[in-house]
Amino acid sequence: MSSRLFTIYKWSLFESIKSRRFLIVMVAYGLSIVMGMLAQGLGSFKTTFAQASLLLHAVYSSGMWVTFATVFGALILAVDAISGEREKRTLPLVLSQPITRAEFIMGKSLAIITALCLATITAHVILILAAISIFQLTPPPDILSASLYCAIPGLLFATTVSSLSILFSTLSRKTISALMATLVFVIAIGPILNVCAPLIASAIVGPPPERPVQPGYVVITNTSVNVSIPPIQPPESELVKEWKQWYSRYSAVRDAISAISPFYHAEQCFHIVAFGASSSIEVSSFTEGNSSTEVSIDFATIIDKTAPHLLALIVYTVVPFLLATVSFMKQEEAIA
Amino acid sequence: MSYVVETWELTKVFKKGHVKAVDAVNLRIPKGAIYGLLGHNGAGKTTLLHLLMGMLLPTAGGGTVVGYDMVKESSLVRKSVGFMPENYGLYDYMKVDEFLEYLADLNGIPRSAAKTTIRMLLEEFNLWDHHSKKCGQLSRGMRQKLLVISMLLKEPELLIMDEPTLGLDPLAAREFKELIVRLSAKEGKTIIFSTHLLQEIGGLCSHVGIMYMGKLLIQGEVENIKKRFLKKQGYMITVEAHPLDEAYKLLGDQLQEQVALNRGRILIYAHSDVREAIFDLLASHGIKVRDLHLEIPSLEQIFHKYYRGEC
Ligand SMILES: Nc1ncnc2c1ncn2[C@@H]1O[C@H](COP(=O)(O)OP(=O)(O)OP(=O)(O)O)[C@@H](O)[C@H]1O
Ligand SMILES: [Mg+2]
Numbered sequence: 001m002s003s004r005l006f007t008i009y010k011w012s013l014f015e016s017i018k019s020r021r022f023l024i025v026m027v028a029y030g031l032s033i034v035m036g037m038l039a040q041g042l043g044s045f046k047t048t049f050a051q052a053s054l055l056l057h058a059v060y061s062s063g064m065w066v067t068f069a070t071v072f073g074a075l076i077l078a079v080d081a082i083s084g085e086r087e088k089r090t091l092p093l094v095l096s097q098p099i100t101r102a103e104f105i106m107g108k109s110l111a112i113i114t115a116l117c118l119a120t121i122t123a124h125v126i127l128i129l130a131a132i133s134i135f136q137l138t139p140p141p142d143i144l145s146a147s148l149y150c151a152i153p154g155l156l157f158a159t160t161v162s163s164l165s166i167l168f169s170t171l172s173r174k175t176i177s178a179l180m181a182t183l184v185f186v187i188a189i190g191p192i193l194n195v196c197a198p199l200i201a202s203a204i205v206g207p208p209p210e211r212p213v214q215p216g217y218v219v220i221t222n223t224s225v226n227v228s229i230p231p232i233q234p235p236e237s238e239l240v241k242e243w244k245q246w247y248s249r250y251s252a253v254r255d256a257i258s259a260i261s262p263f264y265h266a267e268q269c270f271h272i273v274a275f276g277a278s279s280s281i282e283v284s285s286f287t288e289g290n291s292s293t294e295v296s297i298d299f300a301t302i303i304d305k306t307a308p309h310l311l312a313l314i315v316y317t318v319v320p321f322l323l324a325t326v327s328f329m330k331q332e333e334a335i336a
Numbered sequence: 337m338s339y340v341v342e343t344w345e346l347t348k349v350f351k352k353g354h355v356k357a358v359d360a361v362n363l364r365i366p367k368g369a370i371y372g373l374l375g376h377n378g379a380g381k382t383t384l385l386h387l388l389m390g391m392l393l394p395t396a397g398g399g400t401v402v403g404y405d406m407v408k409e410s411s412l413v414r415k416s417v418g419f420m421p422e423n424y425g426l427y428d429y430m431k432v433d434e435f436l437e438y439l440a441d442l443n444g445i446p447r448s449a450a451k452t453t454i455r456m457l458l459e460e461f462n463l464w465d466h467h468s469k470k471c472g473q474l475s476r477g478m479r480q481k482l483l484v485i486s487m488l489l490k491e492p493e494l495l496i497m498d499e500p501t502l503g504l505d506p507l508a509a510r511e512f513k514e515l516i517v518r519l520s521a522k523e524g525k526t527i528i529f530s531t532h533l534l535q536e537i538g539g540l541c542s543h544v545g546i547m548y549m550g551k552l553l554i555q556g557e558v559e560n561i562k563k564r565f566l567k568k569q570g571y572m573i574t575v576e577a578h579p580l581d582e583a584y585k586l587l588g589d590q591l592q593e594q595v596a597l598n599r600g601r602i603l604i605y606a607h608s609d610v611r612e613a614i615f616d617l618l619a620s621h622g623i624k625v626r627d628l629h630l631e632i633p634s635l636e637q638i639f640h641k642y643y644r645g646e647c
Contacts, residue, residue, distance in 0.1 A: 088428065089425030
């Protein structure tokens with residue numbers, strides 16, 4: 001079993017990496033990361049802050065771009081996994097060899113997922129190195145582990161989206177329909193859910209009470225990291241209490257709805273990583289003035305906070321993967 | 337008698353559309369046979385062949401292929417039987433030798449052994465010059481040869497081919513025929529192929545099975561099938577004799593069979609092979625017999641008769 005699965009895996013991976021698509025995906029990643037860096041105005045940071053933090057912040061605070069590139073890459077590499085074989089009528093040939101359907105689809109899916117991950121990692125490494133040399137940053141000692149850890153959410157998001165594409169590819173007769181189905185699904189659980197979640201949440205929780213007018217009051221809705229500046233706490237009126245209660249219920253429902261989507265979990269991770277990095281920048285710049293050499297990122301917090309989201313992404317990878325496998329095993333293709 | 341392929345009431349119903357693609361088929365394919373599976377489009381040939389390879393699970397029934405259980409030991413079947421799918425689907429982005437190495441790898445053939453075998457086979461089939469081309473650049477004939485090579489890599493005792501000559505030019509089809517004969521006669525391989533091009537390769541078969549709407553209407557040795565067909569359909573005997581009119585009159589009077597005159601020949605529709613009686617009768621009346629023969633039906637004629645339900 002395992003050796004034949006490995007044979008399929010090896011050949012499919014080899015083919016994926018050799019193909020032109022792989023290059024296209026790398027370029028897309030590269031562009032997305034450059035866009036992210038530009039969006040953050042990398043030039044203006046220069047060497048003021050800790051370089052490792054800076055880079056990670058630049059890359060991941062624009063999670064949208066990485067998300068974009070990942071979806072693009074998954075579509076390009078994975079969406080014709082099975083439907084393409086059907087269209088080119090190669091399935092009867094490969095299935096008449098001494099392998100099982102399960103071995104075939106699992107080997108192939110794992111290869112595609114690996115290819116996408118390789119594209120992600122390679123693009124990251126190249127760009128980080130490029131940024132270091134262009135901006136003449138001195139990489140801090142933990143740059144490698146930092147980048148690796150921070151790449152994990154990106155990688156898991158990549159496995160999620162490719163696993164989904166493979167599922168749609170398995171269920172479709174034509175690649176174009178697999179492509180459309182994946183796109184529609186991705187848009188539905190991405191932007192559409194994003195817009196709908198607050199609407200649905202306020203419909204469930206009811207309209208907000210009258211909003212308290214409190215100049216200088218700060219509502220911290222997303223406290224990913226402990227910010228060391230203590231927020232100014234004005235005395236709370238009844239109105240404020242009421243409003244806060246409503247808000248906490250509302251945001252709980254909204255987040256619960258958003259949690260359906262793997263995009264939400266990926267974005268949360270990107271956010272945590274990016275702000276985890278930037279908060280350590282701020283802490284260090286407050287405490288040590290201009291010195292930036294001693295800075296390191298607070299990994300414990302980042303790991304703690306990202307863990308549930310990473311777990312969700314793993315579930316989102318494994319479930320479509322298994323569904324695709326089972327459905328392919330049950331399919332009957334004599335004419336395809 | 338030992339059969340290479342034997343099935344019992346093999347049945348496949350596709351859930352989608354509730355098509356009974358293969359309906360209680362009892363195949364018996366003896367060792368060394370060249371077995372032609374004949375049938376119109378949609379008769380269920382491809383489905384039957386896929387069932388034999390264990391690529392589909394039967395709805396009912398079962399069977400053995402080269403001694404292995406079709407369902408429980410399907411991996412072993414696929415390891416020891418060469419299969420050529422219809423339509424010549426190849427991995428177009430792979431190079432020819434890469435493609436063969438891939439298949440060898442899937443069959444667990446060690447890399448170095450595979451390389452020498454591949455080179456040998458490519459040379460034998462005059463494809464060595466194209467070994468570094470992409471499969472997508474090959475002509476139909478070359479694709480077919482490449483698939484034949486991919487089967488031979490496994491050194492199988494049984495080869496199963498689904499419409500192996502579809503779309504080939506007459507020259508390539510003839511080459512293919514010669515190959516089949518060679519594989520069968522020299523190497524003793526058993527060969528099964530499906531086709532609806534009877535003129536092309538019908539003549540090759542030692543055995544045939546005729547499928548209609550999922551059912552195997554008839555199967556067996558070609559000679560036996562022809563004999564059975566004659567018994568059922570009657571014998572048509574053509575006679576050329578001199579003087580013609582006299583002979584016609586004589587036969588019409590003396591034989592208890594239907595006699596007709598057609599373009600200078602006498603046609604006799606008989607219930608049995610009465611050639612000897614005819615010859616004796618004519619000779620005893622001093623009539624010269626120039627030609628006397630039994631019309632042997634071609635496979636094609638038999639096929640069409642079965643199809644129209646005339647059998
Ligand atoms: N995967 C499938 N799902 C549903 N029905 C199928 C499937 N494959 C084949 N069929 C049906 O089963 C019947 C037999 O098809 P099959 O392909 O075996 O015929 P065939 O004899 O090989 O025909 P052809 O000469 O056109 O290749 C047809 O009616 C076909 O529509
Ligand atoms: Mg067919």
